[in-house]
Amino acid sequence: MAAAKRPELPAILVANDLREGEVVFATLEGWTRDPRRALVVQDERAAEALRDFGAKEFLRARVVDPQLVAIENAEGAPRPRHYREALRALGPSVRPDLGKQADFPL
Amino acid sequence: MYLYDEFDERLVRERVAQFASQVERRLSGALTEDEFRPLRLKNGLYLQLHSYMLRVAIPYGALNARQLRQLGFIADVHDRGYGHFTTRTNLQFHWARLKDVPTVLGLLADAGMHCIQTSGNCIRNVTADPFAGVAFDEIEDPRPVAELIRQWSSLHPEFEWLARKFKIAVSGAAQDRTVMKSHDLGVRIVRDAASGEIGYRILVGGGLGRSPMEAQILRDFLPRQDLLAYLEAALRVYNLAGRRDNKWKARIKFLVHDIGVEAFRAQVEDEFARIDKAKTNARPAEEARIAAFFAAPPYENLPGVSRKLERSIARDEELARFVEHNLTRHKRKGYAALTISLKPVGGIPGDISSDQMRVVADLAEQYSFDEARVTYAQNLVLPHVRLGDVPHIFARLKEQGLASANVGLITDIVSCPGLDYCGLATARSIPIAQALAQTFADPARQKDIGELSIKISGCINACGHHHVGAIGILGLEKKGAESYQFTLGGDPGDSYALGELLGPGLPAEKVPEAVERLVAVYLARRQPDETFIETTRRLGLAPFKTAFKEIADAVA
Ligand code: HEM
Ligand code: SF4
Numbered sequence: 262m263a264a265a266k267r268p269e270l271p272a273i274l275v276a277n278d279l280r281e282g283e284v285v286f287a288t289l290e291g292w293t294r295d296p297r298r299a300l301v302v303q304d305e306r307a308a309e310a311l312r313d314f315g316a317k318e319f320l321r322a323r324v325v326d327p328q329l330v331a332i333e334n335a336e337g338a339p340r341p342r343h344y345r346e347a348l349r350a351l352g353p354s355v356r357p358d359l360g361k362q363a364d365f366p367l
Numbered sequence: 368m369y370l371y372d373e374f375d376e377r378l379v380r381e382r383v384a385q386f387a388s389q390v391e392r393r394l395s396g397a398l399t400e401d402e403f404r405p406l407r408l409k410n411g412l413y414l415q416l417h418s419y420m421l422r423v424a425i426p427y428g429a430l431n432a433r434q435l436r437q438l439g440f441i442a443d444v445h446d447r448g449y450g451h452f453t454t455r456t457n458l459q460f461h462w463a464r465l466k467d468v469p470t471v472l473g474l475l476a477d478a479g480m481h482c483i484q485t486s487g488n489c490i491r492n493v494t495a496d497p498f499a500g501v502a503f504d505e506i507e508d509p510r511p512v513a514e515l516i517r518q519w520s521s522l523h524p525e526f527e528w529l530a531r532k533f534k535i536a537v538s539g540a541a542q543d544r545t546v547m548k549s550h551d552l553g554v555r556i557v558r559d560a561a562s563g564e565i566g567y568r569i570l571v572g573g574g575l576g577r578s579p580m581e582a583q584i585l586r587d588f589l590p591r592q593d594l595l596a597y598l599e600a601a602l603r604v605y606n607l608a609g610r611r612d613n614k615w616k617a618r619i620k621f622l623v624h625d626i627g628v629e630a631f632r633a634q635v636e637d638e639f640a641r642i643d644k645a646k647t648n649a650r651p652a653e654e655a656r657i658a659a660f661f662a663a664p665p666y667e668n669l670p671g672v673s674r675k676l677e678r679s680i681a682r683d684e685e686l687a688r689f690v691e692h693n694l695t696r697h698k699r700k701g702y703a704a705l706t707i708s709l710k711p712v713g714g715i716p717g718d719i720s721s722d723q724m725r726v727v728a729d730l731a732e733q734y735s736f737d738e739a740r741v742t743y744a745q746n747l748v749l750p751h752v753r754l755g756d757v758p759h760i761f762a763r764l765k766e767q768g769l770a771s772a773n774v775g776l777i778t779d780i781v782s783c784p785g786l787d788y789c790g791l792a793t794a795r796s797i798p799i800a801q802a803l804a805q806t807f808a809d810p811a812r813q814k815d816i817g818e819l820s821i822k823i824s825g826c827i828n829a830c831g832h833h834h835v836g837a838i839g840i841l842g843l844e845k846k847g848a849e850s851y852q853f854t855l856g857g858d859p860g861d862s863y864a865l866g867e868l869l870g871p872g873l874p875a876e877k878v879p880e881a882v883e884r885l886v887a888v889y890l891a892r893r894q895p896d897e898t899f900i901e902t903t904r905r906l907g908l909a910p911f912k913t914a915f916k917e918i919a920d921a922v923a
Contacts, residue, residue: 277414277418277419279393279394279465280394280464280465280466281418281464281465281466282414282417282418282419282462282463282464282465283417283418283464284416284417284418319400321396322393322394322395322396325400325414326414343847344786344847344848344849345416345786345792348416348786348787348795349416349417352417353417353787353788353797354787354795354798355715355787355795355797355798355801356715356787359447359462360417
């Protein structure tokens with residue numbers, strides 16, 4: 262589960278909201294539940310900054326398990342490259358009525 | 368069924384208050400995640416892929432109507448309208464919110480339930496025969512013993528932080544229906560052939576996961592009054608000698624395997640000899656108090672055959688199938704134990720909606736002396752229904768999509784949540800179960816194939832029991848994609864066996880075809896009345912491997 266030291270790029274920052282448990286994505290203004298609004302970083306410096314943001318938010322007890330996730334730019338929303346993270350950004354594949362896929366249709 | 372006394376009630380309420388304060392401190396940042404994680408795990412709260420997950424203990428799988436309704440209420444108000452029954456006979460809510468968990472724990476306590484010790488390195492929920500008290504082949508009802516162990520192990524100060532999780536199963540029947548040999552410790556009620564006295568056979572060192580091992584006999588016959596002293600001795604030896612340096616070698620099975628069961632037994636017997644038995648064993652009065660809760664319900668005197676049921680069966684083919692596959696013989700004439708399959712074709716194994724919970728609650732209350740049970744195969748049981756009531760129960764179940772007549776058949780598939788929910792998963796397991804159920808949906812074909820257990824796990828932890836499936840399927844990651852490994856010949860019962868690997872992993876879309884091939888070998892080569900597992904035992908792996916290889920080669 263440990264994130265690679267050097268993230269593949271482009272990437273987004275994904276975490277779970279501490280209070281709700283829900284999957285959230287970092288933006289320039291904080292966190293969003295909406296995967297379409299996730300901030301996409303293209304270079305290492307921006308990725309570093311995003312990682313630092315995640316670490317701070319973890320220490321501030323806002324989120325748990327912040328991780329940089331490699332994506333490809335797809336229509337409408339960044340799509341994680343690994344199937345695990347792709348499922349996480351959508352919701353259970355066996356319950357299309359639940360999770361992000363239900364709340365934020367692409 | 369056991370009902371909390373003042374002591375149980377206080378213990379659970381205090382724990383709710385304690386956890387509420389821990390959550391508050393976590394949310395304020397006073398506790399770090401590292402400090403909080405073990406505390407939340409002690410209360411059955413995990414963080415999974417999409418959300419927190421709350422695991423509710425169903426002690427030895429027993430539920431009453433009030434509890435089912437309360438679970439339904441929690442599902443509606445605090446989760447997403449459903450729950451998931453697991454192979455450990457617990458119930459999981461997959462969309463818990465940390466801030467609401469103290470409220471949910473309070474609601475559970477209102478109905479005599481909790482999440483204590485459903486996770487973490489402690490003695491977990493005790494599992495028992497789902498047909499306890501009703502099984503035709505029962506020597507003695509295992510529930511009083513299971514309840515005694517629940518009380519003994521709940522917040523036992525010495526065993527709060529074991530080297531690793533610890534799972535106990537109890538069975539009192541001739542046939543094991545608890546997967547006892549996959550447990551850290553098994554308590555089997557037996558009758559001593561010489562004296563006729565009832566006591567316990569104790570097993571130790573079973574477990575699945577990445578190094579599956581079969582439990583071995585620790586003590587062939589233990590006099591009943593010594594149970595708690597002996598368990599205490601066994602746990603103490605493990606607590607001191609179990610490895611704490613390596614999480615993957617920490618279960619008791621490794622200790623027993625490394626030093627050998629004889630050496631382990633010697634240490635336990637040594638400790639047992641030293642223990643103050645009078646202080647440790649249950650007092651007879653307490654045993655009697657517990658046993659009274661499990662007295663037989665007020666059965667009626669009924670004829671062994673119900674004319675009403677016979678007539679209904681003659682008119683209704685579906686009902687006939689249901690009766691054939693979902694009823695189990697009861698000790699009492701005119702009654703049956705009725706299994707409610709949570710495996711509708713295309714559904715999610717073990718999932719149950721809040722509406723379904725309420726219907727099962729109503730049926731339990733009206734027709735089964737207010738009792739329902741959870742099985743390790745992720746189904747429910749109404750343990751005592753009158754045969755004449757079966758047509759009506761069937762009709763009510765059918766309205767709710769709960770009348771699948773497939774218990775023990777190829778579509779009665781056990782599956783862990785896998786990557787659709789679980790953060791540890793390497794692949795999805797539910798969609799595999801769904802595709803297989805669809806492939807074999809035809810009732811006539813299912814009947815022809817007969818008894819066959821498919822069990823699926825989404826990673827090597829084996830929560831879906833794949834090692835003991837006649838066909839076991841394990842989801843792994845191979846070159847960045849989901850890949851499924853097959854084992855053959857696993858058996859969870861008295862002819863316990865761990866499945867053997869058939870070949871390299873397959874992509875998801877090839878899984879149904881592979882199972883078809885294995886089934887075809889069986890159908891072509893079975894002898895009259897031989898089940899799938901019996902044929903695999905007689906023929907060995909080779910013909911199945913050959914059939915499997917054709918598909919594996921085509922993929923490669
Ligand atoms: C957050 C979800 C879960 C986590 C983190 C989890 C974790 C684990 C781990 C780490 C093991 C391996 C233990 C070992 O080998 O020492 C394991 C085994 C097991 N778990 Fe789970 N599990 C989860 C969900 C489930 C579910 C949903 C079920 C029931 C369907 C379940 C039932 C079992 C069983 C039966 C075993 C194998 C028996 C054994 O060796 O103990 N678990 N689990
Ligand atoms: S077997 Fe693996 S994927 Fe399945 S529930 Fe257990 S830990 Fe999760």
